[in-house]
Amino acid sequence: MAISISLTVNGAPISASIDPGTLLVQFLRDQLRLTGTHIGCDTAQCGACTVHLNGRAIKSCNILAVQAEGADITTIEGLAQNGALHPMQAAFKHCHGLQCGFCTPGMVMCAVSLVQSQPDLTGDDVRAQLDGNLCRCTGYHNIVKAVLEGAEGMKSSGTANANANAAATAPATA
């Protein structure tokens, strides 16, 4: 039996009828066609499916879509504003923090949430907090560089404190 949900995705109000067993990542990808959120494992191991729920990074393969009832969801498609990359996206590009790019949306979403909760980071902080996001290509060095550069970009653009909800809690994706 289908169930109705209402939530906000990338600033747009959405109402939909879904199977109660639909995972949030399935809803985003299959129903809303927001395919920037990837599925790497489907078992909460890799972080490729990371999105923000009320400003906090979560693995969208790990919750049902109905659990997002009333929530404010941001996916990788919602980060760029007016055609300009988010500072964290720009830093990943500048620092070559990706190769195949499969892990990148999840890495970026987790990194943004991390900086919003902890603007002043060390490389060790980044490695510890992003350990729930796996990359098979880069060896992580350039990802850490990118997150540190992205943190500086977020602070100078004022987006490091963009979400009060995120400031209250560290990312929950590890």
Ligand code: FES
């Ligand atoms: Fe969700 Fe891997 S697909 S953690």
Ligand code: FES
């Ligand atoms: Fe290929 Fe991370 S860039 S998995």
